[in-house]
Amino acid sequence: MGAKGRKPRLAVWKFASCDGCQLTLLDCEDELLAIAGAVDIAYFPEATRGKIEGHYDISLVEGSITTSHDAARIHEVRRRSTTLVTIGACATTGGIQALRNFADVKEYTSVVYARPDYISTLADSTPIADHVAVDFELRGCPISKYQLMETISAFLAGRRPVTPPHSVCMECKIKGNVCVMVAHGTPCLGPVTHAGCHAVCPSYNRGCYGCYGPMETPNPTSLTHRMKALGMGQKEVQRVYRTFNADAPVFRKESERHDP
Amino acid sequence: MTRRTIKVGYLSRVEGEGALKVVVRDGVVRSAELSIFEPPRFFEAFLRGRSFSEAPDITSRICGICPIAYQMSAVNAMEDALGVTVAGPLRDLRRLLYCGEWIESHALHIYMLHAPDFLGYAGAIDMAREHGDLVRRGLGLKKAGNEILSLVGGREIHPINVKVGGFYRVPQRRDLDPLAEQLKHARDSALETVRWVAGFDFPDRERDYIFVSLRHPSDYPLNEGRIVSSRGLDIAPAQYDEHFEETHVARSTALQARLKDGSSYLVGPLARYSLNFDRLSPLAQEAARAAGLDPVCRNPYRSIVVRAVEVLYACDEALRIIENYQAPDLPAIDVEPRAAIGFGATEAPRGLLYHRYRLEADGSIAEARIVPPTSQNQASIEEDLAGFVGGFLELSDEALRDRCEQTVRNYDPCISCATHFLRLEVDRG
Numbered sequence: 001m002g003a004k005g006r007k008p009r010l011a012v013w014k015f016a017s018c019d020g021c022q023l024t025l026l027d028c029e030d031e032l033l034a035i036a037g038a039v040d041i042a043y044f045p046e047a048t049r050g051k052i053e054g055h056y057d058i059s060l061v062e063g064s065i066t067t068s069h070d071a072a073r074i075h076e077v078r079r080r081s082t083t084l085v086t087i088g089a090c091a092t093t094g095g096i097q098a099l100r101n102f103a104d105v106k107e108y109t110s111v112v113y114a115r116p117d118y119i120s121t122l123a124d125s126t127p128i129a130d131h132v133a134v135d136f137e138l139r140g141c142p143i144s145k146y147q148l149m150e151t152i153s154a155f156l157a158g159r160r161p162v163t164p165p166h167s168v169c170m171e172c173k174i175k176g177n178v179c180v181m182v183a184h185g186t187p188c189l190g191p192v193t194h195a196g197c198h199a200v201c202p203s204y205n206r207g208c209y210g211c212y213g214p215m216e217t218p219n220p221t222s223l224t225h226r227m228k229a230l231g232m233g234q235k236e237v238q239r240v241y242r243t244f245n246a247d248a249p250v251f252r253k254e255s256e257r258h259d260p
Numbered sequence: 261m262t263r264r265t266i267k268v269g270y271l272s273r274v275e276g277e278g279a280l281k282v283v284v285r286d287g288v289v290r291s292a293e294l295s296i297f298e299p300p301r302f303f304e305a306f307l308r309g310r311s312f313s314e315a316p317d318i319t320s321r322i323c324g325i326c327p328i329a330y331q332m333s334a335v336n337a338m339e340d341a342l343g344v345t346v347a348g349p350l351r352d353l354r355r356l357l358y359c360g361e362w363i364e365s366h367a368l369h370i371y372m373l374h375a376p377d378f379l380g381y382a383g384a385i386d387m388a389r390e391h392g393d394l395v396r397r398g399l400g401l402k403k404a405g406n407e408i409l410s411l412v413g414g415r416e417i418h419p420i421n422v423k424v425g426g427f428y429r430v431p432q433r434r435d436l437d438p439l440a441e442q443l444k445h446a447r448d449s450a451l452e453t454v455r456w457v458a459g460f461d462f463p464d465r466e467r468d469y470i471f472v473s474l475r476h477p478s479d480y481p482l483n484e485g486r487i488v489s490s491r492g493l494d495i496a497p498a499q500y501d502e503h504f505e506e507t508h509v510a511r512s513t514a515l516q517a518r519l520k521d522g523s524s525y526l527v528g529p530l531a532r533y534s535l536n537f538d539r540l541s542p543l544a545q546e547a548a549r550a551a552g553l554d555p556v557c558r559n560p561y562r563s564i565v566v567r568a569v570e571v572l573y574a575c576d577e578a579l580r581i582i583e584n585y586q587a588p589d590l591p592a593i594d595v596e597p598r599a600a601i602g603f604g605a606t607e608a609p610r611g612l613l614y615h616r617y618r619l620e621a622d623g624s625i626a627e628a629r630i631v632p633p634t635s636q637n638q639a640s641i642e643e644d645l646a647g648f649v650g651g652f653l654e655l656s657d658e659a660l661r662d663r664c665e666q667t668v669r670n671y672d673p674c675i676s677c678a679t680h681f682l683r684l685e686v687d688r689g
Contacts, residue, residue, distance in 0.1 A: 015299070016298075016301055017324075018321050018322060019323065019324045019325055020324020020325070020418060021417075022324075023324050024417060026372060026402075027402075027406060027416055027417070029399040029400070029402055029403040029406070032399060033385075033388055033392070033395070033399075036385045041385055044383075047372060047383050048383025048385060049382050050382030050383055066299045066301070067299045070299065096301070096303075096306075096318065096321045097301040097302065099302075099306040100305075103306070105302075107305070108302040108305035108306070109305075111302075112300065112302055112304045113508055114506075114507065114508040119300055121300055125301075141321065142415075142418055201414070203414070204414050204420060204427075204428045205428050205429045205591075206420065206421075206423075206429075209317065211418070239310065239314070243314075243317075243318070244321065
């Protein structure tokens with residue numbers, strides 16, 4: 001809650017990212033004006049040039065840390081925020097741009113930019129929690145708008161948000177989906193992936209590609225065994241763990257077991 | 261020498277991070293520079309070694325505002341490389357999905373990002389305190405676009421249903437009926453939007469732009485066509501690199517694209533509309549004329565009206581597709597990997613988006629090149645500022661800064677995409 005009876009102040013911060021997770025807030029079309037009624041949207045440069053300086057009651061942080069400037073800026077954000085929530089795979093695990101963590105960033109720079117000397121970047125893309133204390137993490141590439149609203153509602157009510165850490169498999173069961181791996185032999189990361197998307201990929205007849213990152217206590221080795229039995233090779237297995245949450249420790253470890 | 265300095269540290273209501281510096285000496289604008297400091301993410305580097313089939317899912321992460329554009333340019337390029345053509349209802353479904361993104365992205369820009377400039381608000385939420393019904397109309401329109409993305413694509417941001425060769429699952433005819441009902445309301449809202457924005461006060465500024473967009477034999481361009489310009493260029497997407505080049509300037513993590521003769525050009529709604537007015541639906545043409553637009557529009561401040569016309573067109577086109585839709589027998593056609601080069605160019609809401617991939621025999625990506633619309637517009641944005649700011653120097657520092665920001669927002673720049681955008685500093689030195 002905000003101090004002295006005022007509305008709580010909400011800020012939205014961006015680091016290395018695609019803007020999709022903060023867009024999720026604007027995608028709450030039916031709820032946006034109600035949210036704006038309950039909190040002061042005090043800093044949200046993608047949506048407004050108005051800003052309130054000072055301290056924020058809740059900060060939503062999108063994106064990963066990839067530059068020394070951002071590594072310093074996140075400490076400033078932390079100092080000015082009572083509650084800091086990371087939103088999405090980039091902020092929570094380093095994102096797709098953490099693929100550089102498995103490669104040589106100098107070589108990457110020379111491939112993309114004509115003048116690598118104009119580019120200043122860190123060797124690794126790291127999650128916010130590697131730099132400052134984080135109060136709550138929202139998973140997903142992108143986050144779910146329902147989980148975002150749950151998080152803001154919980155903050156307003158002074159309780160912890162409810163975002164179940166079970167696997168996507170549970171969501172398939174709740175929806176009554178036929179298992180794509182059992183019934184169609186389609187490789188699926190659902191058994192090791194954190195819930196939150198309402199099992200969108202299996203609902204469209206494709207295997208989950210893990211964009212919510214690891215569930216709690218996953219068993220990827222067992223899943224890998226099954227995916228290999230379905231015909232996936234060493235390279236393919238490594239690739240499926242190296243996408244939007246490639247540097248989440250569990251996924252990193254499993255992918256490294258399949259180094260050529 | 262007279263000296264005035266204006267700074268905007270972080271340009272707001274654009275997607276991504278950037279800054280702007282305008283240098284004025286004795287009442288003359290000497291230079292205008294756009295800096296993009298969005299951190300680089302190296303997509304073209306880490307795409308190497310990935311499977312051709314992963315390109316739509318991976319490249320969509322370049323931009324959360326226009327993921328379909330990335331998915332469509334990627335699948336078109338891959339299908340070009342693999343020698344297959346997606347036709348019939350699968351082609352129509354892709355076009356429907358792209359209409360959804362145009363509606364969502366344009367409605368966001370018109371109502372939430374750009375209209376506040378014309379009406380004098382910091383943002384849409386402040387605007388909603390006095391114009392609640394207007395903002396609700398915008399949100400409703402945006403939602404209609406998102407409903408298409410959600411139903412056909414699986415979800416609004418980073419949809420999951422697009423694959424090389426078609427889709428993972430296709431909707432049945434009856435699945436689309438509720439969407440059609442929503443789109444009829446959206447089309448009415450879009451028509452009201454065109455009338456509303458047509459009444460804004462537009463600075464009387466024009467430039468003789470080189471417009472570049474796709475052009476298709478029968479359709480307003482979304483997903484396919486040849487690359488044409490207002491100076492007579494007419495090439496296949498495969499010839500893009502022969503006519504355009506990207507350069508790297510020190511102030512940006514974004515590359516700047518220009519024509520090979522060094523001239524800047526403009527992509528996006530203004531270019532698309534001016535090169536393809538004859539391809540708009542009768543309803544959209546009529547609304548454009550009633551809004552006071554000629555078939556060619558060179559005033560970038562009026563781009564908000566052109567965007568509204570495109571939203572109307574996209575609603576109209578989506579309804580046409582739904583009315584004629586018959587579900588295909590299979591959700592996708594088969595594709596076989598081979599060593600080849602493929603090219604894809606589509607019309608993202610912000611303009612032409614070019615992809616090129618070189619594939620190995622096993623279908624893995626050997627080389628990737630992606631040229632987003634904001635890189636292509638960057639030179640043109642700077643020239644607009646250099647050309648127009650001189651006429652606004654009588655304004656106070658604050659009003660001038662607002663006008664500069666508005667001039668940049670005319671382009672709906674997507675800086676996240678272009679990294680490979682804004683603090684404003686006006687040095688009147």
